[in-house]
Amino acid sequence: MTAPAAPAPDEVLVVDADRPRAPGPRPVVDVAVGVLFDRDGRFLLTTRPPGKAYAGHWEFPGGKVEPGETVEQALRRELQEEIGVTIGSAHPWRVLEADYPHARVRLHVCRVFDWRGELQMHEGQAFAWQTLPVTVTPVLPGTWPLLRWMAQEGGPETAQANA
Numbered sequence: 001m002t003a004p005a006a007p008a009p010d011e012v013l014v015v016d017a018d019r020p021r022a023p024g025p026r027p028v029v030d031v032a033v034g035v036l037f038d039r040d041g042r043f044l045l046t047t048r049p050p051g052k053a054y055a056g057h058w059e060f061p062g063g064k065v066e067p068g069e070t071v072e073q074a075l076r077r078e079l080q081e082e083i084g085v086t087i088g089s090a091h092p093w094r095v096l097e098a099d100y101p102h103a104r105v106r107l108h109v110c111r112v113f114d115w116r117g118e119l120q121m122h123e124g125q126a127f128a129w130q131t132l133p134v135t136v137t138p139v140l141p142g143t144w145p146l147l148r149w150m151a152q153e154g155g156p157e158t159a160q161a162n163a
């Protein structure tokens, strides 16, 4: 069975362009990212755990898609593993390609309105429920475009209506 074609990105971002990359073509790593809303229309940001690239930077929770997984399955697994919540539907929203010194990633950003469970930070992350403009710092470079898209699109009511 052939893998489904990769979706065209809505935007391509080069991060820290002055820092060296491995020479030659680099594989693109698929990442499932969740914009999780609470009942008050706030969204969740978490910090990148110690030991990872850009540790301590704020991002939307998520992680790499494993072979054979759909984006929704990957997001469900990652959110269970990392923050202890079980999600219902994940609504595909946008795709961002980010070229970092450590990796090239394709972020499949989904919106999640339906989830249950108590937040548990299993990897020692900090978390914050946020509205725009966000008050946490530093924000991961590859998270800024998502926040900009949210600002362009309006509040959570608009997000849910368009999901």
Ligand SMILES: Nc1nc2c([nH]c(=O)n2[C@H]2C[C@H](O)[C@@H](COP(=O)(O)OP(=O)(O)OP(=O)(O)O)O2)c(=O)[nH]1
Residues within 6 Å of the ligand: 031, 032, 033, 052, 053, 059, 060, 061, 062, 063, 064, 065, 098, 100, 103, 105, 107, 140, 141, 142, 143, 146
């Ligand atoms: N989760 C998440 N990742 C993001 C965002 N923006 C962004 O550029 N990224 C990038 C950073 C990383 O290069 C990549 C996510 O990979 P990761 O290493 O955190 O994934 P993972 O949890 O599966 O990690 P591991 O199993 O290798 O430890 O996506 C975002 O808002 N959320």
